[in-house]
Amino acid sequence: MVKILLIDRCIYSRKGMKELISKDNQFSISETDNLLVAREKIIQWQPDMVIADFSGFSDTLHSISQLSAIYSACEKSTRLMVMQSGEHPLIEQYCRKWETAESVSKAMPLKELRELTEYIIASRPPCRFRQQAIAPLLTLREERVLTLWTDATSNEMIARTMGISTKTVYTYKRNIRMKLGADNRFSLFLTPSMAAI
Template sequence: MYKILVIDRCHFSRNGLKEWLNHPDYFTASFSVTGIDNLLHAREHILQWQPNMVIADFYSFMGELHHIQQLSSIFAACGNTTRLILLQSGHAAVLDDYCAMQNSWRSAEKSLSLQGLRTLIQEALVSRPPFGEPKPVTPLLTLREERVLSLWSEGTSNEVIAAAMRITVKTVYTYKRNIRMKLGADNRFSLFLALPETMAAG
């Protein structure tokens, strides 16, 4: 059984791909498909679950992507053993340029026909090398920083974050400062504002 991870902000895309991949009329292979709509958790999911393939629409996250380097840990986690197919729902120059320099296996638009996508998936499965030794992956944010950012983005107070993570409030402030620096946020509010029109549209 092949494992496929779908990274997409759209609920319908994730579930639609899952249903289509598991339809016996389209594929003879058997798939276990998992969908995820959170970039912060995608890297850990790839490292722990070790899918044969990742199908990602990074464009769907452009409204919440504050620094293009956030995607680096996902590319690194896929490495040379997990085939990464970018199935983008739109274009942004900053995203297109960054992805062109990374190690994705193929890139296509979401408007690709199902037959075209089926061919891509079959080629990816045939060409995928066996899993090698796990390689260290250096993420943009540490796991604890990802946890702080996740709680922070939900509106959790510093005191509650500190209690949940068993750290001091002062340490929460330090994590937040480091997160802002790594993500290029000018202030503590800009992480949660929509991106400027020019960045989102590219």
Template sequence: MLKILLIDRCYFTRSGLEIWLNQAGLFSTPVVVTGLNNLMLAKEHAMQWQPDLVIADLYGFSGDLHHVQQLSSLLTACSEHSKLILLQSGHNAEMESYCQQFPVAARLAKSSSLEQLARMIDTALLARPVYAEPQNAAPLLTRQEEKVLSLWMEGTNNHSIAHRLGINGKTVYTYKRNIRMKLGMCNRFTPFLSLPEGVG
């Protein structure tokens, strides 16, 4: 099974690429695609899930960064087990210079055609090392934890989360604690380091 992680602030790019990557016949093996718009979650996902390929547009996050060195943990996590393709939706000389320190399989303008992206993906996947297939794979978060995290990141309070999911308020607190532990969050504000689309 081929695992692909998409990191992009733009909802339309993420969902469009996800649909395109999942279309029948694009790959000779089954594909699992995960799209994220949060750098902290992307880093944790890259470390835990170890995707075969990461496709990222980091330019959309440049306003969230105090310094480009904040990308180091994400770029390290992506390059340890994965091939990394950087999509360039803008120009940031400092970011481009910093990213050159890490093994990047390809850089491609975001306005490039899907045919060009497909060629880059093929080249990157052919160059990746072959790992033994794990016997069983466990997701990082449970489905219920993912629902709680999504509502949490929207700014929904514990009472509203409990009401929407039909659970007790204390259970929401427990889910949040488990999420923080699994994702290595240092405090309860960590999920808001990168706000969802439309916020701000």
């Protein structure tokens, strides 16, 4: 079974790609609209291919180098296809520096997109072993707290949902901020223009 991870902020694009790719049952598809969660999914799930629209994240990237987390998690064993939904020169320039399997426009006809996806999957290395294990940045529980946190869930609700104390939620949040290099509890959710204010 071929594993594909879709990274896109647009739910309609993710659902459409999922529908297009999964017409036959040879694919297992996962999706996310969060770059931090995407990195963790790549490391833990080890997909054969990642299809990402980085342009959708252009207003939330604190630094263009945040994309390097996705590229380094993919390594050489996971093919990365970048689908751009608009013109973002910095993102395009950054993607050219890395070994992206393919960079295409989201306006590409569906038949061509399906054929390209199949070609990229067929051209992946036959052996899927990691030369060097990459430790996940966040633990599974920290990842769960981050997901609830990004959904604007209160600390009390997170504690209740996970069966932990509110004090433990604060500890998890502190650890997440430290691991992700966030200056304060709001910087993870601010756009770069808002952070500059």
